[in-house]
Amino acid sequence: MNIGFLGCGNIAQAMIVGLLDSGLKPSSITVLTRNQKKKKFYEKNSIKRLAVSKANLAKFDFIFLCVKPKDVKDAIEGSGINWENTPLVSVVAGISSQKLQKFANSERVIRIMPTTSAEFGKSITAIYMAERQKKQIIKLIPLLNKIGSTIELSSEKDLHEFTAVVGSGQAFIMEALKQYDDKLLKFSKNRNAASKNLAMFISSIAQHIELNNGIEASIKKIMSPKGTTYSGLKALKKNKISSVFKSAFKAAEKRSKEIQNEY
Ligand SMILES: NC(=O)c1ccc[n+]([C@@H]2O[C@H](COP(=O)([O-])OP(=O)(O)OC[C@H]3O[C@@H](n4cnc5c(N)ncnc54)[C@H](OP(=O)(O)O)[C@@H]3O)[C@@H](O)[C@H]2O)c1
Structure with missing residues (x-):
């Protein structure tokens, strides 16, 4: 080849x-x-x-x-x-x-x-x-x-949405992960240790999803009724976390369509 x-x-x-x-x-x-x-x-x-x-x-x-x-x-x-x-x-x-x-x-x-x-x-x-x-x-x-x-x-049109969600999407998650980076720095010895802890934290999420065959089953394993996770998730839903991501997807998809018309 x-x-x-x-x-x-x-x-x-x-x-x-x-x-x-x-x-x-x-x-x-x-x-x-x-x-x-x-x-x-x-x-x-x-x-x-x-x-x-x-x-x-x-x-x-x-x-x-x-x-x-x-x-x-x-x-x-x-x-x-x-x-x-x-x-x-x-x-x-x-x-x-x-x-x-x-x-x-x-x-x-x-x-x-x-x-x-x-x-x-x-x-x-x-x-x-x-x-x-x-x-x-x-x-x-x-x-x-x-x-x-x-x-x-x-459909070729789906490439716009795919680019937004998968292509740009990793960066959206990374932006959200900055919140964890700041906290882990507080608990870790130094910046290097904090980065290692963050990497372990993220790869453990991937492993959870793979092992439990999806997100909902993974959340269920972490969450107990009326516990800390339950309260935190309720706050995220109240603050419309899904809308935050949907707006990022839409903005990136829109930009992908604009690029198509620019060249
Ligand atoms: N980066 C990503 O994460 C990513 C992911 C998926 C898709 N893409 C797509 O991949 C494309 C490239 O992105 P990139 O980040 O790799 O860009 P990049 O790092 O700027 O690389 C572009 C390359 O194109 C070369 N080039 C420009 N005009 C040329 C010409 N007339 N003939 C031959 N080579 C030429 C440049 O060479 P010189 O060194 O001579 O300037 C440079 O090496 C973009 O269209 C983007 O949409 C990027």
């Missing part, structure tokens, strides 16, 4: 590290960059580098498009790649398949939405492609499952 990454920033690097850690051979990966800014990264990971302008010299099973929305048109059109021979897998938020197809002058376009948790094999990656492109996923899904799990979306 030969995979190209057009752009080698945050998300491309996270995916590459995750793929290599999962056992993919470094010789299977080529980064297509327009300069040598990321030299340290591709040298450290023993992966190949090809100038974007020479990208048409190699043959790829997929090329992951990993540039910012404003750079999509230049990156696709300026690469000289014959996109009719190479499936384009875009990780870019807010640029529709229709626009990607227009820039690439090819129908072979797939959209995915991974997270930087790909770096440690924990990306929940959404995939959307038109019905006639479905045969491409036979190779793509096993590849993406190496960096976490995959969810196939039946």
